[in-house]
Amino acid sequence: xxxxxxxxxxxxxxxxxxxxxxxxxxxxxxxxxxxxxxxxxxxxxxxxxxxxxxxxxxxxxxxxxxxxxxxxxxxxxxxxxxxxxxxxxxxxxxxxxxxxxxxxxxxxxxxxxxxxxxxxxxxxxxxxxxxxxxxxxxxxxxxxxxxxxxxxxxxxxxxxxxxxxxxxxxxxxxxxxxxxxxxxxx
Amino acid sequence: xxxxxxxxxxxxxxxxxxxxxxxxxxxxxxxxxxxxxxxxxxxxxxxxxxxxxxxxxxxxxxxxxxxxxxxxxxxxxxxxxxxxxxxxxxxxxxxxxxxxxxxxxxxxxxxxxxxxxxxxxxxxxxxxxxxxxxxxxxxxxxxxxxxxxxxxxxxxxxxxxxxxxxxxxxxxxxxxxxxxxxxxxxxxxxxxxxxxxxxxxxxxxxxxxxxxxxxxxxxxxxxxxxxxxxxxxxxxxxxxxxxxxxxxxxxxxxxxxxxxxxxxxxxxxxxxxxxxxxxxxxxxxxxxxxxxxxxxxxxxxxxxxxxxxxxxxxxxxxxxxxxxxxxxxxxxxxxxxxxxxxxxxxxxxxxxxxxxxxxxxxxxxxxxxxxxxxxxxxxxxxxxxxxxxxxxxxxxxxxxxxxxxxxxxxxxxxxxxxxxxxxxxxxxxxxxxxxxxxxxxxxxxxxxxxxxxxxxxxxxxxxxxxxxxxxxxxxxxxxxxxxxxxxxxxxxxxxxxxxxxxxxxxxxxxxxxxxxxxxxxxxxxxxxxxxxxxxxxxxxxxxxxxxxxxxxxxxxxxxxxxxxxxxxxxxxxxxxxxxxxxxxxxxxxxxxxxxxxx
Numbered sequence: 001x002x003x004x005x006x007x008x009x010x011x012x013x014x015x016x017x018x019x020x021x022x023x024x025x026x027x028x029x030x031x032x033x034x035x036x037x038x039x040x041x042x043x044x045x046x047x048x049x050x051x052x053x054x055x056x057x058x059x060x061x062x063x064x065x066x067x068x069x070x071x072x073x074x075x076x077x078x079x080x081x082x083x084x085x086x087x088x089x090x091x092x093x094x095x096x097x098x099x100x101x102x103x104x105x106x107x108x109x110x111x112x113x114x115x116x117x118x119x120x121x122x123x124x125x126x127x128x129x130x131x132x133x134x135x136x137x138x139x140x141x142x143x144x145x146x147x148x149x150x151x152x153x154x155x156x157x158x159x160x161x162x163x164x165x166x167x168x169x170x171x172x173x174x175x176x177x178x179x180x181x182x183x184x185x186x
Numbered sequence: 187x188x189x190x191x192x193x194x195x196x197x198x199x200x201x202x203x204x205x206x207x208x209x210x211x212x213x214x215x216x217x218x219x220x221x222x223x224x225x226x227x228x229x230x231x232x233x234x235x236x237x238x239x240x241x242x243x244x245x246x247x248x249x250x251x252x253x254x255x256x257x258x259x260x261x262x263x264x265x266x267x268x269x270x271x272x273x274x275x276x277x278x279x280x281x282x283x284x285x286x287x288x289x290x291x292x293x294x295x296x297x298x299x300x301x302x303x304x305x306x307x308x309x310x311x312x313x314x315x316x317x318x319x320x321x322x323x324x325x326x327x328x329x330x331x332x333x334x335x336x337x338x339x340x341x342x343x344x345x346x347x348x349x350x351x352x353x354x355x356x357x358x359x360x361x362x363x364x365x366x367x368x369x370x371x372x373x374x375x376x377x378x379x380x381x382x383x384x385x386x387x388x389x390x391x392x393x394x395x396x397x398x399x400x401x402x403x404x405x406x407x408x409x410x411x412x413x414x415x416x417x418x419x420x421x422x423x424x425x426x427x428x429x430x431x432x433x434x435x436x437x438x439x440x441x442x443x444x445x446x447x448x449x450x451x452x453x454x455x456x457x458x459x460x461x462x463x464x465x466x467x468x469x470x471x472x473x474x475x476x477x478x479x480x481x482x483x484x485x486x487x488x489x490x491x492x493x494x495x496x497x498x499x500x501x502x503x504x505x506x507x508x509x510x511x512x513x514x515x516x517x518x519x520x521x522x523x524x525x526x527x528x529x530x531x532x533x534x535x536x537x538x539x540x541x542x543x544x545x546x547x548x549x550x551x552x553x554x555x556x557x558x559x560x561x562x563x564x565x566x567x568x569x570x571x572x573x574x575x576x577x578x579x580x581x582x583x584x585x586x587x588x589x590x591x592x593x594x595x596x597x598x599x600x601x602x603x604x605x606x607x608x609x610x611x612x613x614x615x616x617x618x619x620x621x622x623x624x625x626x627x628x629x630x631x632x633x634x635x636x637x638x639x640x641x642x643x644x645x646x647x648x649x650x651x652x653x654x655x656x657x658x659x660x661x662x663x664x665x666x667x668x669x670x671x672x673x674x675x676x677x678x679x680x681x682x683x684x685x686x687x688x689x690x691x692x693x694x695x696x697x698x699x700x701x702x703x704x705x706x707x708x709x710x711x712x713x714x715x716x717x718x719x720x721x722x723x724x725x726x727x728x729x730x731x732x733x734x735x736x737x738x739x740x741x742x743x744x745x746x747x748x749x750x751x752x753x754x755x756x757x758x759x760x761x762x763x764x765x766x767x768x769x770x771x772x773x774x775x776x777x778x779x780x781x782x783x784x
């Protein structure tokens with residue numbers, strides 16, 4: 001069963017981004033402790049030679065540990081790739097066209113809160129990207145806009161308000177001015 | 187197949203003398219370090235503009251961004267590591283032959299010309315399509331640059347690509363040179379030797395000695411970069427043709443994939459030679475061989491195969507309907523995670539080599555240790571970026587900018603410095619002028635580097651977009667401002683490095699006169715002190731001139747300040763003159779920008 005994608009927002013930061021940052025900080029702390037212990041191990045009196053067989057066995061163990069950790073990470077996150085999001089029957093369909101240096105929305109809104117929106121993203125000239133921000137300024141979701149092609153982005157905006165859209169792919173001299181607003185009503 | 191008799195290289199007529207190789211490698215070091223100082227200064231200009239000190243116009247900002255990215259990434263980091271790799275191979279008993287030397291020479295020239303072309307086409311011809319120049323943006327400039335600039339830029343990047351291909355040829359010529367394989371072997375067997383297969387199968391043991399570990403990552407990346415660069419070169423040729431004939435075009439999604447087909451492995455053109463340097467130098471200072479088993483051969487086999495095909499992780503968020511891109515991206519995710527294994531195993535091997543060793547904590551080893559920690563810290567960011575569902579909230583944010591500066595400056599960059607500190611005595615026949623300055627260089631780079639990188643990462647978590655000349659709203663301004671003093675620390679660190687390097691090379695005009703031992707010049711000492719005082723006075727007046735020029739105008743007064751600094755330096759007041767020159771240059775820069783910008 002593929003879960004529909006909801007925007008998780010805590011304060012003004014994306015919840016997923018925040019958890020990523022916290023998990024990363026924990027790993028960095030562990031890494032720094034390891035580096036410190038490694039540094040300390042070279043101080044002091046002369047040490048006995050390493051048992052090479054034991055070290056090689058440990059190397060194999062480390063290899064397996066890394067491989068298993070990566071496989072678990074892959075399996076845990078595999079389900080939530082954007083193109084596996086489930087489209088709902090009553091979704092709102094909005095075509096968004098990027099063009100240096102603005103977005104055109106069809107229909108222009110307002111859109112309904114709590115109902116899934118399918119953004120059909122395309123571009124008239126160069127590569128752009130559609131990045132959607134909550135009224136409090138947190139990045140909700142994003143996808144690329146390609147000239148002559150359509151990318152489908154499914155998002156459910158739970159709260160009413162004015163959302164921002166910014167271009168997230170460098171598109172020329174006016175890139176930093178390429179912003180738009182969309183309104184979501186109850 | 188019978189093994190050919192071992193022939194001393196001198197008799198084959200194909201070996202190149204150590205002095206020649208040293209001179210060549212030193213040329214790489216000097217050119218890449220010079221590019222580094224310019225590219226780094228451009229980076230500082232970008233950051234201060236985002237902090238609204240002296241704001242560049244968006245067009246200028248993107249031109250500088252394009253020049254900074256390519257010059258720093260390819261013209262400094264890749265170029266330096268490419269050059270140092272030849273020395274590592276020479277020390278591993280794989281010296282350059284004549285053919286390899288010619289290719290290495292071609293590599294140097296084409297890279298220098300290519301980087302000069304990039305700088306000219308961006309800063310003079312106004313090309314500002316970013317250093318990844320996603321097609322078809324180079325042909326949609328909205329009047330900022332013309333087709334000629336696009337063609338000149340594409341040609342310059344093509345020269346850099348030719349340089350990389352020449353380097354690959356030189357590395358493979360070194361590793362595969364038949365006369366250095368005493369036991370003979372076919373080309374495939376010698377290639378297998380270079381990839382480390384000799385450690386698991388005697389068939390590939392084509393030399394008497396076991397393959398030195400640094401040879402493996404260099405062979406891997408030389409193979410990969412050939413496969414990666416050729417399609418990219420074709421795309422660049424298409425762009426050159428299109429700049430002349432506008433009826434020619436290519437599919438944007440295909441172009442994007444071709445760009446990243448090259449754009450991913452080129453990152454490893456920095457990482458794998460860095461790994462080779464770690465493999466070479468860490469055991470030297472630890473006083474024991476690299477602690478590595480056969481698993482590392484498997485890891486490098488994974489690297490050589492997956493590195494070529496995982497560029498699509500840069501286009502995770504491109505999945506148009508009716509294309510195969512979503513499927514390609516899905517397959518790319520596990521392959522990208524797989525390439526973590528050579529890094530994980532290398533870090534394990536290097537850590538075990540250091541663990542409880544009789545380590546000599548020399549200056550290069552201190553740089554290497556800091557680099558290893560950064561490799562781990564930045565590598566974990568890479569794992570996060572490799573996961574599609576995480577990429578959705580981090581893609582094209584400042585997090586990515588933080589990640590690659592963490593990896594490029596604080597891992598590969600520190601390895602480059604470590605290798606320069608380690609190899610300078612043999613390359614030039616001179617000792618380092620000051621170890622104290624070297625240690626200051628390390629600390630300033632590390633503290634300044636992390637102080638600069640961490641704000642980017644936090645901004646990225648908060649959704650700040652990358653490649654925006656002016657970040658949206660005011661939310662990100664405080665962190666950008668806080669990063670500036672750290673950027674200054676990086677700059678000071680690199681100036682100390684440049685000073686230390688020039689003093690080591692014997693550039694005596696930098697020497698303070700008071701440093702002359704009194705016993706050597708007993709009669710002239712008093713006169714020297716007098717000159718110092720006069721120099722200090724003149725240089726000090728230069729500080730005043732520069733500040734008045736900046737704050738009151740005209741800015742030309744800063745030029746007078748710089749001249750006063752030079753005079754003070756010539757008279758022997760090095761310290762005051764250094765302050766005057768730095769301040770004068772900064773004032774002049776700020777003043778000029780203020781004048782040319784609206």
